[in-house]
Amino acid sequence: KESRSLQSEGPDTFIFFSDGLGKVHRVVLQHSAGNLPQPGEMMEVASPNDGLQTPMGLAVDSEAEYLYLADMDGERIQRLSLSGGPATDVVVSPEAGRPRSVVVDAAGERIYWSDWLGSRIRYANLLNSSQVSDLLQAVPCADGLTLVENRLFWTDS
Numbered sequence: 212k213e214s215r216s217l218q219s220e221g222p223d224t225f226i227f228f229s230d231g232l233g234k235v236h237r238v239v240l241q242h243s244a245g246n247l248p249q250p251g252e253m254m255e256v257a258s259p260n261d262g263l264q265t266p267m268g269l270a271v272d273s274e275a276e277y278l279y280l281a282d283m284d285g286e287r288i289q290r291l292s293l294s295g296g297p298a299t300d301v302v303v304s305p306e307a308g309r310p311r312s313v314v315v316d317a318a319g320e321r322i323y324w325s326d327w328l329g330s331r332i333r334y335a336n337l338l339n340s341s342q343v344s345d346l347l348q349a350v351p352c353a354d355g356l357t358l359v360e361n362r363l364f365w366t367d368s
Contacts, residue, residue, distance in 0.1 A: 227278055229266040233259040235280060257291060261298055268312040268324065268356070272337075275317065281310035281324055288313060288324060302335055306343040312365070314356040323363060325353035332356070332365065 224240040235257040239250050257263050257280065268281035276293040279301065286304035291297075301322065302310075308326030315322050315337070323334045323346065330351040335343045346363070347353075355366040 227256070227269050227271065229269060229280075233263055233265060235263070235266050235269065235278075256295075257289075257298060263289070263298070268310065268314075270313045270315045270322075272315040272317050275337075277315075279313050279315055279322060281313040283309050283311055283327070286310070286328075288322065301340045302343060306333075306335075308333070311368075312354050312356040314358050314363070316358050316361075319361070323356055323358070325350070325356055325365065327352065332363070 226238045226240060227235060229235050234255055236253050237256050238253045241250055256278070257266065263280070263285065264282055265284035266280045267283045270279040271277070271293070272279065278291045278293055280289045280291065280298070282289060286309055287300050287307050288302045288310050289298040290301050307324070308328040310324040311327045313322065313324040320337045321334050322337055322340070323332060326333050330349055331345050332347045332350055332353055333343055334346050352368040353365045354368040357364050
């Protein structure tokens with residue numbers, strides 16, 4: 212499968228990835244509880260049946276136990292509980308634009324994403340995502356957002 216985005220999570224270590232077909236999967240690498248699937252087992256966590264169109268970016272908020280999805284063609288950012296359940300919209304267009312990459316700053320209570328439609332990097336408060344702001348403008352094709360020690364990095368596709 213073509214992997215569009217990878218995100219891992221521990222201490223029960225999972226890898227989340229989008230497969231290029233509109234689906235997001237979880238693979239168990241290791242776990243500490245006996246009720247989880249065995250290591251190597253893959254599970255679909257979101258699909259077009261859930262309204263998902265083109266999941267391009269994934270981010271895990273391990274403190275709140277959420278997986279965030281940047282749905283580029285759906286023009287929205289969604290959130291899924293790591294324990295299962297339906298996705299909820301966090302930011303939708305026009306504010307979301309065409310989100311490509313997403314990263315969560317749990318300590319700063321923000322979510323950042325690249326908007327390919329507006330050539331910018333945007334952010335919203337995790338507690339009140341209706342307030343969307345631009346962090347940077349004139350950033351065409353920003354991708355691969357990551358946060359290291361309160362600094363945001365990205366690549367240019």
